[in-house]
Amino acid sequence: MKTMGIRRRAAAFTLVEVMMAAGVMILALVGMIQVVVSGSEMLDVARKQTIAMQIIHGQIDNIRLSNWTTVNGYSASTTVSVTSTPASGFDFGSNLPAVATGFSCTRTISTVRTDLKKVTFTVTWLGNTGRTYRRTGSTYYGNNGLYVTYQRT
Secondary structure, three states: OOOOOOOOOOOOOOHHHHHHHHHHHHHHHHHHHHHHHHHHHHHHHHHHHHHHHHHHHHHHHHHHOOOHHHHHHOOOEEEEEOOOOOOOOOOOOOOHHHHOOOOEEEEEEEEEEOOEEEEEEEEEEEOOOOOEEEEEEEEEEEOOEEEEEEEEO
8 A cells, every 4th residue: 555645734823823812912911901000090099089078078067167266367378187186277087087198188268358268178199100189179158157168179
């Protein structure tokens, strides 16, 4: 019996095909890592924005409970760290400083009329990427009490 001298070509991937598949796989992995990092940053910012708004609302409530003489006696601008011993007119409670590490709160008071003050609270913090974030809330306090509050980013 005569054997055939024809060699069959082995069915396999070429080096170029393997390199292309590895390149596509690396791009997919890098993309997934970027999605995880971006999602983590968004969660951090959302959590800290919530804490900042809690600080602002708490300070506006403190102003609401104050009388005109006290509010009229505050300095034009005061900045304190949320975790430090509160300055005059700031009260962060007992639980908030534990979760608000790195936050600072600035109270700015401006005179609108002789019997009306605009009180603005600005909370500033550093995100996990090193970017500085800030949230602001304001209220008007008159000789007869609190008028209105609003917030902006």
